[in-house]
Amino acid sequence: MRGYLYLLIASFLWGTTFVAQMAGMDGIGPFTYGMGRYIIGFFVVLLIWAALKKHRQAARQSGSYISGWKYGVGAGCIMFVASALQQMAMLFTTAGKAAFITCLYIVFVPILARLLGKAIRPENWLGAFVAAVGLYFLSVRGDFNLNYGDMLAFAGSIFWSVHILFIDRYAEKADNIEISASQLGICALLNTAACFLLENFTLQQLVDAAVPILYAAVLSSGVAFTLQIAGQRTAEPAPAAVIMSLEAVFGALAGWLVLGELMHDIELAGCGLMLSGMLITQAGIILKKH
Numbered sequence: 001m002r003g004y005l006y007l008l009i010a011s012f013l014w015g016t017t018f019v020a021q022m023a024g025m026d027g028i029g030p031f032t033y034g035m036g037r038y039i040i041g042f043f044v045v046l047l048i049w050a051a052l053k054k055h056r057q058a059a060r061q062s063g064s065y066i067s068g069w070k071y072g073v074g075a076g077c078i079m080f081v082a083s084a085l086q087q088m089a090m091l092f093t094t095a096g097k098a099a100f101i102t103c104l105y106i107v108f109v110p111i112l113a114r115l116l117g118k119a120i121r122p123e124n125w126l127g128a129f130v131a132a133v134g135l136y137f138l139s140v141r142g143d144f145n146l147n148y149g150d151m152l153a154f155a156g157s158i159f160w161s162v163h164i165l166f167i168d169r170y171a172e173k174a175d176n177i178e179i180s181a182s183q184l185g186i187c188a189l190l191n192t193a194a195c196f197l198l199e200n201f202t203l204q205q206l207v208d209a210a211v212p213i214l215y216a217a218v219l220s221s222g223v224a225f226t227l228q229i230a231g232q233r234t235a236e237p238a239p240a241a242v243i244m245s246l247e248a249v250f251g252a253l254a255g256w257l258v259l260g261e262l263m264h265d266i267e268l269a270g271c272g273l274m275l276s277g278m279l280i281t282q283a284g285i286i287l288k289k290h
Helices: 002-024 030-049 053-062 068-091 095-102 105-115 122-139 146-170 177-196 203-208 210-232 238-244 248-259 265-289
Strands: none
Touching: 002 030, 002 210, 002 248, 030 068, 030 177, 030 203, 030 210, 053 095, 068 105, 068 146, 068 177, 095 122, 095 238, 095 248, 105 122, 105 238, 122 238, 122 248, 122 265, 146 238, 146 265, 203 210, 203 248, 238 265, 248 265
16 A cells, blocks of 8 residues: 555646646747756755665665666656657647546556556456546546647557556566666656757746746656656556546646636546546455455
């Protein structure tokens, strides 16, 4: 349950970062935003890594330490593609449709996990379906016409699914903080390269967007992605995907509280279905324990 709690906190941070993301993208490109976000996030996790030096030394002495730097390279490459597609999608489609399509990873994860040979329980499939319907009610409100941005978000959701499964495979084997630092470092380097090649920006633009970038960098990139890796160390991939997709619910609540956005009855119903999907995925675990 600790792993699921970590993932729930991560989804809350990702959801509330949606407000910061919308503000930070005002006046700068997606790669510039990503560059600032992931560079700062990398150094935040690096500080955590330095603070846990004694923990690693103890793990080395007990023979349980496995370096996570090399695994983070692959995770960072996947995360760069997924986050870039998501950021670019928001330039061409509405935030609601992008949120729904992106979070389709709750459906893709059990499918891809099954293809990789993992056993997926029936309640995982049911929970994913209920949560997907909830996401539709929450994010789309019945308007579903695919455009270029929607296709980018759809492609991004597939890469987020791959990222979740990649972390699920290696989080239990290697040092979680090193995986997180490494993936953020790779993502920062790739965003920086894309920024200088494809976008024009000024230092003043970064200064103007400093607050939303810092929020996303410290809490979303630094803390949340580290919690994701730590959480997936013990959590199963299918229910983990549903819990992480609750970022859509937290994003809607943050928009209501911070931006004054009102939720309609169908959106509130979507929140309820999302929470139901999370509980359904845990039904087998709860019944087994009792």
